[in-house]
Amino acid sequence: MALSTPPVRGHARGAILDAADALFYRDGIRSTSIDAVADEAGVTKRTLYHHFESKDDLVAAYLERRDEPTRVAFAAQAAAAADGPAARILAVFDVLARFFATSDCRGCAFLNAASECASDSRVRRTAIAHKDATEAWFREQLAAAGSREPEAYAAMLMLVLDGALARSLLYPGGRQVRAAREAATIIVREAGVAIPRVA
Amino acid sequence: MALSTPPVRGHARGAILDAADALFYRDGIRSTSIDAVADEAGVTKRTLYHHFESKDDLVAAYLERRDEPTRVAFAAQAAAAADGPAARILAVFDVLARFFATSDCRGCAFLNAASECASDSRVRRTAIAHKDATEAWFREQLAAAGSREPEAYAAMLMLVLDGALARSLLYPGGRQVRAAREAATIIVREAGVAIPRVA
Numbered sequence: 001m002a003l004s005t006p007p008v009r010g011h012a013r014g015a016i017l018d019a020a021d022a023l024f025y026r027d028g029i030r031s032t033s034i035d036a037v038a039d040e041a042g043v044t045k046r047t048l049y050h051h052f053e054s055k056d057d058l059v060a061a062y063l064e065r066r067d068e069p070t071r072v073a074f075a076a077q078a079a080a081a082a083d084g085p086a087a088r089i090l091a092v093f094d095v096l097a098r099f100f101a102t103s104d105c106r107g108c109a110f111l112n113a114a115s116e117c118a119s120d121s122r123v124r125r126t127a128i129a130h131k132d133a134t135e136a137w138f139r140e141q142l143a144a145a146g147s148r149e150p151e152a153y154a155a156m157l158m159l160v161l162d163g164a165l166a167r168s169l170l171y172p173g174g175r176q177v178r179a180a181r182e183a184a185t186i187i188v189r190e191a192g193v194a195i196p197r198v199a
Numbered sequence: 200m201a202l203s204t205p206p207v208r209g210h211a212r213g214a215i216l217d218a219a220d221a222l223f224y225r226d227g228i229r230s231t232s233i234d235a236v237a238d239e240a241g242v243t244k245r246t247l248y249h250h251f252e253s254k255d256d257l258v259a260a261y262l263e264r265r266d267e268p269t270r271v272a273f274a275a276q277a278a279a280a281a282d283g284p285a286a287r288i289l290a291v292f293d294v295l296a297r298f299f300a301t302s303d304c305r306g307c308a309f310l311n312a313a314s315e316c317a318s319d320s321r322v323r324r325t326a327i328a329h330k331d332a333t334e335a336w337f338r339e340q341l342a343a344a345g346s347r348e349p350e351a352y353a354a355m356l357m358l359v360l361d362g363a364l365a366r367s368l369l370y371p372g373g374r375q376v377r378a379a380r381e382a383a384t385i386i387v388r389e390a391g392v393a394i395p396r397v398a
Contacts, residue, residue, distance in 0.1 A: 028315060030229035106317060114368045115314040116227060118305060128369050155378035156385075160355075163362030169313045170327050179354035183386060186355075190385045 013051045015041040020062045025109050029059055029116045056120060059113065063126040066109050071133055085141035086193045089157065093181035096164060100173020108165035131158065147191040156187045212250045214240040219261045224308050228258055228315045255319060258312065262325040265308050270332055284340040285392045288356065292380035295363060299372025307364040330357065346390040355386045 019040035023032040034055055038048045052058040074095055075088075082091035099105055106112065110127040117123040138157045142150035164173075164180040188195060218239035222231040233254055237247045251257040273294055274287075281290035298304055305311065309326040316322040337356045341349035363372075363379040387394060 028229070028317065030227070030315065107314070111365050111368075112314045115306070115311045115365075116229065118227065118368055124369060131366070131369060152378065152381065155374070156359075156382040159359050159362030159366065159375070159379055159382055161362070162365050163358035163360070166310050166314075166361050166365035167330070167358065169310075169317055170323060170330060175354070176358070179351070180358055182351065183355040183358055183382070186385060186389045187382060190389075 012041070012043050012047050016043060016048055016051055016058070017061060017065055020058050021065065024059065024062050024113075025106055026104065029113060034058075056122065059117065059120070060122045060126055063110060063113055063123065063130070067126065067130045067133070070109075071130070071137065074134075075137060084196060085144040086188060086195050089138060089141050089145075089188055090181060090184055090195070092161070093164075093177055093184055096161070096180070097173060097177040100168050100177055105168065105173070107168045108162070111162060111166055112169075131162070134158065134161070142188070142191060142193065145188075145193040147188075147193050149191065153187055153191040157184055160184050160187065211240070211242050211246050215242060215247055215250055215257070216260060216264055219257050220264070223258065223261050223312075224305055225303065228312060233257070255321065258316065258319070259321045259325055262309060262312055262322060262329070266325065266329045266332070269308075270329070270336065273333075274336060283395060284343040285387060285394050288337060288340045288344075288387055289380060289383055289394070291360070292363075292376055292383055295360070295379070296372060296376040299367050299376055304367065304372070306367045307361070310361060310365055311368075330361070333357065333360070341387070341390060341392065344387075344392040346387075346392050348390065352386055352390040356383055359383050359386065 016037060019037045020032075023036055023040060034045060034048060037058065038045045041048070048058075052061060074092060077095045077098075078088045078091040081094060082088045110130045113123050114127045135154050135158045138154035139150045142153055142157075147153055160180050160183045164176045167176050185195060215236065218236045219231075222236055222239055233244060233247060236257065237244045240247070247257075251260060273291060276294040276297075277287045277290040280293060281287045309329045312322050313326045334353050334357045338349045338353035341352055341356075346352055359379050359382045363375045366375050384394060
């Protein structure tokens with residue numbers, strides 16, 4: 001028993017998080033019940049509550065688990081698509097275009113959660129940490145590209161990125177992301193960074 | 200009865216909409232029950248359902264009622280604060296700063312509703328109409344200011360505006376709105392519009 005329990009537990013926890021991730025993102029947090037998550041994960045509610053004290057706890061775990069992989073995937077895809085920091089910044093918007101084109105895209109999990117659970121300070125904190133880390137990445141790329149005031153321009157790039165993410169819930173992604181890429185180009189150029197031509 | 204019913208009905212309808220407006224905006228749509236709205240309005244659930252067939256119906260009415268007054272108030276305040284179309288565009292961000300500084304600010308009712316009720320096509324349509332009308336206002340100001348490609352630059356201004364609105368749920372508004380104003384200034388200048396000095 002002592003030997004078999006940990007892996008089973010581990011498996012249940014992962015299955016619950018996978019189910020929560022799929023349902024919270026697709027249907028929203030408030031409209032997804034704990035019962036629906038347990039069902040989807042193939043566990044009892046009792047097992048779910050063994051792993052997560054409350055729905056708030058599960059929501060926070062859902063967001064925390066999305067934070068790093070989302071940022072790493074974006075940064076890696078941008079790096080693969082572009083040479084040098086300035087091109088990498090703009091490539092983020094190409095990655096975004098591909099993301100918007102996926103049929104199950106529902107915009108940004110963190111902005112959506114913040115909008116649904118505004119009074120939940122843990123949700124807010126997790127979303128802020130995600131956005132701060134994304135902004136830090138922009139700042140680093142800007143600084144590496146020789147930008148003046150990388151902090152100020154990174155803040156502007158975040159507005160454009162989050163504007164595109166928020167608006168993707170309303171409009172098909174194509175036009176938004178082209179406008180976002182153009183706005184980002186203007187901002188990067190204004191920061192004193194030369195944008196290399198695509199070879 | 201026939202004579203007294205209409206005004207009473209009108210009063211109930213207005214009270215229900217006022218209650219829905221306050222609660223949907225403050226607490227979110229999904230976490231506000233029809234019972235809570237009826238309670239707040241001081242009407243029975245039966246009366247509420249007499250005026251609104253369903254919660255979806257009430258949500259749509261809530262958004263439709265916010266559309267024009269929100270836009271008119273922003274445009275009027277921006278016009279009062281600034282002379283000329285270019286200054287008016289930037290003054291929108293000063294109006295936004297005051298809005299963010301109000302204690303009951305919960306960002307944009309339309310973006311929040313879209314994020315909460317993504318699968319509701321009527322909510323989406325109402326939010327799109329609101330955003331389209333706002334974008335048209337930017338486009339008109341840009342055109343009046345002699346902008347090149349007012350359509351393209353209005354789309355970029357919307358990204359910055361909606362980025363600031365979405366991010367206001369995470370961050371205190373001050374920094375967001377300063378970055379948004381600066382980004383808008385860069386975009387307007389790039390559009391070939393001279394920005395008048397503040398007298």
